[in-house]
Amino acid sequence: MRSITAEAASLLAGLPRRLGHIVDAPARAQPDHPALIAGDTVWTYGELAAITAEAAAALRQLGVRPGDRLMVVSENGLALAALVLASSALDAWVVVGNPRLSAREIDLIRDHSGARRVLYAVDVSEPARQHAARHGAAITTLGRLGTLGIGPLNAAAVPEPVEADGARQAAALLYTSGTTGNPKGVMLTHRNILFNAAVTQVTRAPTPADQIYGVLPMSHIVGFSIILASSLMAGSTVHLVPRYDPAAFVAAVAAGTVTMLFGVPATYQRLLEHKSVAGLKALPRGRLRMLFVAGAPLDPALKRQVEAALGLPLLNGYGITECAPGISGVRPDAPRQDESVGPIIPGIEVRLVGRDGSPVAPGAVGELHVRGPNVMRGYYRAPEATAAAIDAEGWFNTGDLARLEGDALFIAGRTKELIIRSGFNVYPAEVEAVLNAHPGVVQSAVVGRARDGNEEVVAFVQLLPGACVTVSELMAHASGQLAAYKRPAEIIVLEALPAGATGKILKHRLAEAAQEEAARRGTRKSA
Structure with a gap:
């Protein structure tokens, strides 16, 4: 087995064994500190630890076993966050389905994952209620999780083997459409997710005083890993927002309840559009101290406009679901004026290769390959696709074209695009x-x-x-x-x-x- 880098080993040392353990230390150190906020409801770290234990017990009663896949159809909400952590406590794999997906897409994910149970957060969104009705879910109140739809037990579900090693045991199965539109189940291990959380502590230094506006859905990797897992590991507070409304975000900033925003370019485009349509002379700054963007190419003009409107650098980053997701990111202490996605995160290796597989010349564009503790275990029930993406030496082919200028990474586009x-x-x-x-x-x-x-x-x-x-x-x-x-x-x-x-x-x-x-x-x- 290939040894990991010394930098990666340092980051991995002392990590919790499982994702669900990330709230243990904050719950002991600051039990009364807000962990999650949704609307007018606040769960402290002490409450979150207790509710997670209650949720794990409820899942056992519902027949969820170690190695089972538990699918949760939900927008961002308290119950979803607790079920993510509770699944980890059971060594079940959580599969988050965005209720805005079509019936065909939700059914495809349910069937491909072989979910033992499907739960629906019906009090968070009407689309989740509609999916629950299609599947004959029983609507019930499940303790402090609130009202949920409980789908029928899949008696044919076969549990996967449970691995003691967090580098092998899957914590989450996230589905990504990639460039083809055909969803693939990405098996992310506890170590994949926790490693990224540890890197965030080094590169962004979140604190318990930070309040993160959690609007990117947890059905996608940034919402799941960077916003939820990383923030809870840091003891920060996450505002869980089911859907993005620029006006609501502006109000939250004005009220002083937001210090960090993670978005995609469209998040910021809609914010500027709201400013224009609403006739706002300026956007409030409040306690905002960091703005992050990833998920799609960042247009330089948009970057300049956002920075002018909010008076903060827009810090560009790059990642991919299969890498849980971090690969690179502009550092808060070293903002850039160009479209670079910043230096490579600590603890991983990258290489750029040409079409013939050989390294490209310095500064030239090549296909980006990544190796390290962030790389997924593989695609679920797709060994051929896994072998095509990860070679025998552990290098994952991102399918993206990139170039390096010094330590700064620039993304040129998708190989297939x-x-x-x-x-x-x-x-x-x-x-x-x-x-x-x-x-x-x-x-x-x-x-x-x-x-x-x-x-x-x-x-x-x-x-x-x-x-x-x-x-x-x-x-x-x-x-x-x-x-x-x-x-x-x-x-x-x-x-x-x-x-x-x-x-x-x-x-x-x-x-x-x-x-x-x-x-x-x-x-x-x-x-």
Whole structure:
């Protein structure tokens, strides 16, 4: 077995054995300190430890065994957080399903995971109640967890073997669509998640005085690992927010109840849009001290606008579900003015390779591979996909294209999203940055489209409400700043770009739409 780096070993030393143990130390040191807040309800660390134990006992009574998968269909809420920790106490794997997913998507995750039970947080969101009704769940009050839908017991579920080693025992099974739209179950171990929590203590230094605005869903890795697990390990307070409302966030900041915000670019785009539409002269600063962004390419123009509006650096980071998620991040004590995602986090190794598998020249773009305690155990029930992603030496292929300038990492795009136009590489993020710089554009997404043995660039654009911008004007704007082979062959204006629960744009849908539009045009011409 390959030995881990000395830096990683130092971070791993003294970590709790299981994810559910992260509240033990804060519960002893500060039992009356707020751990979780949802609306008007506050759970202290002492209460959270007790409620987690109650939840674990309730799950046992519901037939959940060590090695079982427990699926929880819920927006961010108190019950979900407690069930995540309680699952860990049982050595069950928690599977968080976002209720905003379609019936087909929820059913696919339930069936593929082989969940022993499915619980639904029906008092948090109406979509969860609808899924519960479809599945014949019994609505009941489960102690301090509140009202839940309890799905039928899956008697055919087979528990997975329980590993004593936290590096092997799965804590969570998170489903990711990647670039293809076909969900894969990512097996994240206790060590994967706890290692990232430990890294956060080093790189961001959260304190018990911090209050984190937890709006990114726990069905996705940043909400699960960075917001929930890392914050609780630090003894901080997490405000659990089911859905993002920029007006509500502004009110929370003005009230002085938020010190940190983790978002995706769309989080900040909507905040600036709210400022404009609401006619606010300025956004309140309150006690905000750190702003973080990840999950999608950060447009430099958006970064400048956010920093001007809030008077704080917007700290860019990069991660992937399979790495639980941290890979790199701009440090609070060393903010950057460019689009870099910062230095590599402590304790992991990275390499950049070309298409032939050999290292690329310094400063050149290559495919990013990662190795360390953050790398997943594998894809559930998909050994071939796991073997294709993680080689025999433990290197995980992120599928992302990147380059290094000194210790700063820059993401060029997805390998599968790279557009090759007449032999030239076109990175969608570069074209998107140019389009996003137009004052009438909220956001854009660029995809490739096959055409006559070549690829062409197609851009989808979302405009500011009320903006009177023509496609011709956008074409002219792009043409003045991009080489001919990088310019969009077509720009399509949409009222809103399709996005997932975190706000991440679903590019595979746009690529399909671009191809379908070309096919329709071809049909019309032939007719």
